[in-house]
Amino acid sequence: MKKRKFETEVIHSGYNAWEHQEALAPPLYQTSTFVFQSSEQGEARFSGEDPGYIYSRLGNPTVAFLEERIATLENGERALAFSSGMAAISATLIHLTRTGDHILCSSGVYGCTFGLLHMLEEKYHITHDFHAMQDETSVREAIQPHTSCIYIETPINPTMKLVDLEMVARIANEKQIPVVVDNTFCSPYLQRPLEFGCDYVIHSATKYIGGHGDVVAGLVVGKQKAMSELSRSTQKDIGGVLAPFNAWLLLRGLKTLPLRLDRHCENARKIASHLKQHPFVDTLFYPGDKDFPQYSLAKKQMQQPGGMIAFTIKGGKQEAQKFMNALKLIKIAVSLGDAETLIEHPATMTHALIPRNEQRKMGITDNLLRLSVGLESWEDIWRDLEKAFSIIQNQ
Numbered sequence: 001m002k003k004r005k006f007e008t009e010v011i012h013s014g015y016n017a018w019e020h021q022e023a024l025a026p027p028l029y030q031t032s033t034f035v036f037q038s039s040e041q042g043e044a045r046f047s048g049e050d051p052g053y054i055y056s057r058l059g060n061p062t063v064a065f066l067e068e069r070i071a072t073l074e075n076g077e078r079a080l081a082f083s084s085g086m087a088a089i090s091a092t093l094i095h096l097t098r099t100g101d102h103i104l105c106s107s108g109v110y111g112c113t114f115g116l117l118h119m120l121e122e123k124y125h126i127t128h129d130f131h132a133m134q135d136e137t138s139v140r141e142a143i144q145p146h147t148s149c150i151y152i153e154t155p156i157n158p159t160m161k162l163v164d165l166e167m168v169a170r171i172a173n174e175k176q177i178p179v180v181v182d183n184t185f186c187s188p189y190l191q192r193p194l195e196f197g198c199d200y201v202i203h204s205a206t207k208y209i210g211g212h213g214d215v216v217a218g219l220v221v222g223k224q225k226a227m228s229e230l231s232r233s234t235q236k237d238i239g240g241v242l243a244p245f246n247a248w249l250l251l252r253g254l255k256t257l258p259l260r261l262d263r264h265c266e267n268a269r270k271i272a273s274h275l276k277q278h279p280f281v282d283t284l285f286y287p288g289d290k291d292f293p294q295y296s297l298a299k300k301q302m303q304q305p306g307g308m309i310a311f312t313i314k315g316g317k318q319e320a321q322k323f324m325n326a327l328k329l330i331k332i333a334v335s336l337g338d339a340e341t342l343i344e345h346p347a348t349m350t351h352a353l354i355p356r357n358e359q360r361k362m363g364i365t366d367n368l369l370r371l372s373v374g375l376e377s378w379e380d381i382w383r384d385l386e387k388a389f390s391i392i393q394n395q
């Protein structure tokens with residue numbers, strides 16, 4: 001049978017109305033526990049002989065609809081839902097490492113992931129290195145005998161540097177080291193790391209997958225065996241599982257993922273080209289820009305360049321803050337992937353906990369701003385930015 005298209009799967013996969021009282025929308029099973037018809041049935045559920053539900057930390061039908069849908073969208077075998085992106089990341093990293101192991105990371109990671117890596121090092125002697133991963137030889141050299149996983153963000157927040165997923169996965173597969181990719185910035189509509197040979201895909205579903213700024217959630221997708229192990233170990237016993245209502249919101253958000261992302265990307269393309277020409281902008285970091293150093297890699301592994309843009313403005317922290325304060329339509333907020341255009345200052349916000357010298361190495365300067373381009377009319381977004389530029393220029 002011919003595979004259904006992505007635009008169809010976001011709406012239909014994982015849920016069958018005929019099995020649920022013909023309800024068009026997936027029902028919300030807002031329940032903590034499930035009743036057994038007999039003690040024997042209870043025993044059979046615990047032994048696994050009867051696959052029915054037991055207790056919502058171990059599984060819930062609404063959450064299961066979402067897990068099946070995201071597994072299909074990422075082209076994986078199974079997915080697990082978590083209470084936040086960080087719950088998904090911490091469960092995965094704790095599952096894949098033990099004392100004495102080493103994690104090889106891309107040159108930048110999300111701020112709280114950075115914090116988690118430091119905690120793992122301090123408490124459990126699990127070390128890590130940040131590596132640019134720009135060529136095969138240096139990736140091979142960076143892998144240590146105790147490297148137990150490779151952890152990648154691409155594009156890297158906030159400077160949008162890319163890592164070649166196919167290249168890293170090829171090396172890692174040879175050495176049987178699992179590759180974990182935080183795919184939050186792309187969503188499965190723009191990039192599917194499992195198709196390049198990576199092993200685990202993680203999402204902060206709080207961002208593009210939810211898409212409406214009203215839910216915090218995380219997802220992990222991978223092979224059946226790996227997901228069963230993850231579910232039995234760190235998901236079940238650490239317990240950062242997704243609430244059924246939040247799964248319900250994500251199922252709703254997912255239906256419009258391709259529509260929203262097409263608009264995010266189109267708006268970002270227009271805003272980026274205007275920013276590039278503006279005399280107050282120094283450097284533009286946007287994978288869709290023809291002068292972006294990894295423009296061809298972006299074309300190879302991303303369906304579209306995404307809705308995130310970073311740029312530096314003339315001046316320093318003071319100018320950056322004045323510029324943000326002069327915006328009216330665009331809101332100052334962290335998070336991303338929402339309908340509203342959001343701006344933030346990585347050096348003092350999302351990446352504030354990273355020491356200054358590390359920030360510099362990651363390209364996070366005081367005049368760098370990160371823009372999550374929303375779904376408004378691009379002309380209104382640009383007008384707001386242009387006005388803020390003119391306000392600080394005239395000061």
Ligand SMILES: *Cc1c(COP(=O)(O)O)cnc(C)c1O
Pocket residue numbers: 084085086087110112153157182184185203204205206207216217218335
């Ligand atoms: C937001 C984010 C996270 C953390 O997700 P939460 O849902 O906030 O826990 C992880 N990685 C990236 C790239 C993010 O943007």
